[in-house]
Amino acid sequence: GNIAMEPFRAFVTDKLPDSQVNRGFIMQSLMIGLGGTIASSLPWLMQNVFNVANTSADGSIPKNVQYSFFIGAFFFLSAVLYTVFTSKEYPPDVLPDGGIAEKEKRSFASGIAEITDAVRNMPSQMKRVAVVQFFTWPGLFLMWFYYTTAVAVNVFKGVNDQDPTYSHGADFAGLTLAFYNVVTFAFAFILPSIADRLGRRVTHALCLLCGAAGLISVGWVSNPNMLYVCMTGIGIAMSSILSMPYAMLSGSLPRNKIGIYMGIFNFFIVLPEIIASLGFKHVMRYVLHNDRMLAIQLGGGFLVLAAVICYFIVKDKPENELQTVKLEIEEARSI
Structure with missing residues (x-):
């Protein structure tokens, strides 16, 4: 999913x-918020509208979840293919600002060398935003890893995935996740005006704090409906996470290397996911004692840290780098 999404950022x-x-x-x-709303609602819709079972006697994945994944995979592939065959992009030798891209024969070795060189010469604004990303995404991953189970067990008091109470809690968690995607969708309409007024840096930091408040407050929920309030904060944060970091990068990247830098930027989403997948199970076992609710609140702590880093380190307008880009464009035009 991350690999498929990054070219859309460069577009x-x-x-x-x-x-x-x-x-x-x-x-x-x-649009991501709209799609996420539908996707998160699918298991509930499968059970309550199409009467697909949400439990499995043999402990396998319930049919309502299986069908939801099949539907999601179909639309994901269809959307990518539609974009590939219908979207126009600038030829690689002509940039939109009139610059001329370098032409050279490419090989696997030269590609590795180009990536290495790009990492070595990464613009300072990208380094700053990358640190924010590195601490943002663990908070989201912990929510995605443990939220559904935490709601089913801690809020609904379910025993295991064969318990109807547990299944009901898991389905309800899916609805609240769908709700945060609704908030993501709705908040996207007003986010531009907020960013124009406060600046991208401050806007993103405040949105991250909203998400942190949402995750941390989940631990004190006794009435399941209060989870919608928690997810409102997550939706606000997600709307910004999906847009502001990339907007903060714009203008600081060389125009003829935007694609490669967007790919490198994706490292700082994937690396925390890999680290969390491989190492967090030990934290869960020996530090958090398998308390999933604490894991979610720890995710909120990561978002607080990301917000602080964003506010104090990231710059709204890295003028020196903008000047560098302008010089690169002028040099390209003179060739």
């Missing part, structure tokens, strides 16, 4: 002037 900066980048990335956030 925005390729096709839009800087004055429209905020809205371009936020439009992506809006």
Whole structure:
């Protein structure tokens, strides 16, 4: 999913002037929120509308979840293929600002060398935003890993996945996750005006704090309906997470290397996921004693840390790097 999404980020900066980048990335956030709402609701819809079983006697994945994944995979592939065959992009030798891209024969070795060189010469603004990303995504991963089970066990008092109470709690958790995607979708409409008024850095930091409050407060929920309030904070944060980091990068990346830098930027989403997948089970066992609710609240702590880093380290307008990009463009035009 991450690999497929990153070229879409480059499309925005390729096709839009800087004055429209905020809205371009936020439009992506809006559509991701809409799709996420439908996806999170599918297990509930499968059971309550199409009467597909949400439990499994042999402990396998319930049919309502299986069918939801099949439907999601179909639409995911269809959307990617539609974009590939219908979207126009600038030829690689002509950039939208009139610059001329370098032409050279490519090989696997030269590709590795180019990536290595790009990492070595990463713009300072990208380094700052990458640190924010590195601490943002563990918070989200912990929510995705443990939220459904925590709600089913801690809030609904279910015993295991064969317990109807547990299944009901898991389905309800799916509805609240769908709700945060609704908030992501709705908040995307007002996020541009907030970013224009406060700046991208402050806007993103505040949104991350909303998400942190949402995750941390889950631990004190006794009435399941209060989870919708918690997920409101997550939806606000997610709307910004899907747009503001990329908007903060715009203008600081060389135009002829946006694609490669967007790919490198994706490292700072994937690496925390790999670290969490491989190592967090030990934290759960020996530190948190398998308390999933504490894991979710720890995720909120990661979002607080990301917000603090964003506010104090990231710059709204890295003027020195913008000047560097302008010089690169002028040099390309003179060739």
